[in-house]
Amino acid sequence: MLEARNLTAWLRPGRRGEVLHDVTVRVPEGGCTALVGPSGSGKTVLARCLAGLHERYRGEPLPALRRRTTRQIRGVQYVWQEVRNSFDDRRTVLEQVARTAVRLRGLTTPEADRQARQLWERLGLTSEHRARYAASLSGGELQRVALARALLAEPDVLICDEITTVLDAVSTHLVTAEITRLREQSDTAVLWIGHDLELVERLSDDLVVLNTGTVVESGGSRTVLASPAADTTRLLLRSRHLGTAPTPLTEQSDQ
Secondary structure, X not given: OEEEXXXXXXXXXXXXXXXXXXXXXXXXXXXXXXXXXXXXXOHHHHHHHHHHHOOEEOOEEOOOHHHOOHHHHHHEEEEOOOOHHHOOOXXXXXXXXXXXXXXXXXXXXXXXXXXXXXXXXXXXXXXXXXXXXXXXXXXXXXXXXXHHHHHHOOOOEEEEEOOOOOOOXXXXXXXXHHHHHHHHHOOOEEEEEOOOHHHHHHHOOEEEEEEOOEEEEEEEHHHHHHOOOOXXXXXHHHHHHHOXXXXXXXXXXXX
């Protein structure tokens, strides 16, 4: 459904500004590919590229966002780790969630509102949240609202960038249950970026391990996590047991 091949990306011109080096990643139709790596390894840069800077969508180059068709905007939905700035404080959050289905799917306002409320409840948001504005919601509440907004678009590809970081255990369960429900009921492809390897193993089919902008290991999630070949993967597994966050390292054996 979504693929990037030999992708190199820069944050500024020149070799020193290179953040991703010859990266290939594939998210199959109806599948879930997880992307993991130490802090600063390039995961979010890669996700942004996959959301529209370098790849092709259904065989067609994705143009700049302002020139995209409604189908292309609907097709690839991105849920950020920090979502507060993506909401308009002049409208209630439920109004903004429902408006997604009106604009991108052509639903009537009553039908969009009905579907938004159903999704709202499955994500553990109450009727009290409906009339509130983004500024009055906690980070965890707003993260679930952002996921609801993306899901209501019924995308072909859903990119989730560290979306459980600010969630408690109950909210994380609701979010992952909704992702599982999505995969069971549609062909939506999911790119899951996260640091919780237990969630990664449970949710994903395939795993890509990134370190200093380079893919150091990839394959089936369970296989990679059970028998890691790369130092980075082993470090991530050790960090999970120790409860620490790994930082980028140099991997002589993986070059």
